[in-house]
Amino acid sequence: MTLAQVNALDRAAFVATLGGVFEHSPWVADAAWPGRPFASLDALHVAMVAAMRGAPEEAQLALVRAHPELAGKAAIRGELTADSTEEQSGAxxxxxxxxxxxxxxxxxxxxxxxxxxPFILAIKGLDREAIIIRFAERFEHDRATEWEEALKQIAKIARFRLEAMIEG
Known part of the structure; x- marks a missing residue:
């Protein structure tokens, strides 16, 4: 799909198409929709991240908690989204x-x-050893630092997902 095609989508189609970019949180796409037309993939990503960042903490927490554990129970049961399955398999x-x-x-x-x-890490390009090392390193953080890191990692995951979905 091209960015022009994304920009041409009505609200329902936009949310249906981009609703999974932020794990189980179509409200992010819905909140970003009024910013159309997006001049670039960067602009779309910025709008979606701004929607996430501008949401109440309860909505942000639900988004963070929607992310599956790495190699966790949902993966074992085959309950991951297609994106999460691909990301975890790739790592x-x-x-x-x-x-x-x-x-x-x-x-x-x-x-x-x-x-x-849950621990959130954009794992694209990392192997198991690097993931385990990062996991252990982040235990040293306090909750506020780790909360901010989780939101940064979610934004990075969303960027990877947008790049995989949208041409150019």
Whole structure:
């Protein structure tokens, strides 16, 4: 799909097309729609990130919590979105050794206990080892720092997804 085609979509089609860019959160696309026409992919991304950032904290928290754990229960049960499945598979998380899987499971649990939301990382271009290292490093953060990092990572994930969907 081209950016011109995206700009030509009515609100319902725009939300249906871009509603999954932010995990299980079509409200982000809906909030960005009035900014059409977008001059560039960058402008579309900026509008969507602004919608996310401008939302009440409860909506942001729901968005953060909509993201699946890396190599977590949803992946095991086959319940990930197509985008999340592709991202986790591309990083090799579907091929974890038992030791790596146990480590990721423990990190997911401990992270959620400490911060109250899942660990979010834009994993495109990373391998399992790099993901585990980043996971462990971010335990050193306080909640406010990690909250900000989660939103930055979500914006980065959204950018990757937009680039995969929209030509040019």
């Amino acid at each position: 090799g998380l579907t091929n974890c050794s038992p030791r790596e899987f146990a480590r990721l499971h423990a990190l997911n649990r401990a992270y959620h206990v400490k911060f109250g939301f």
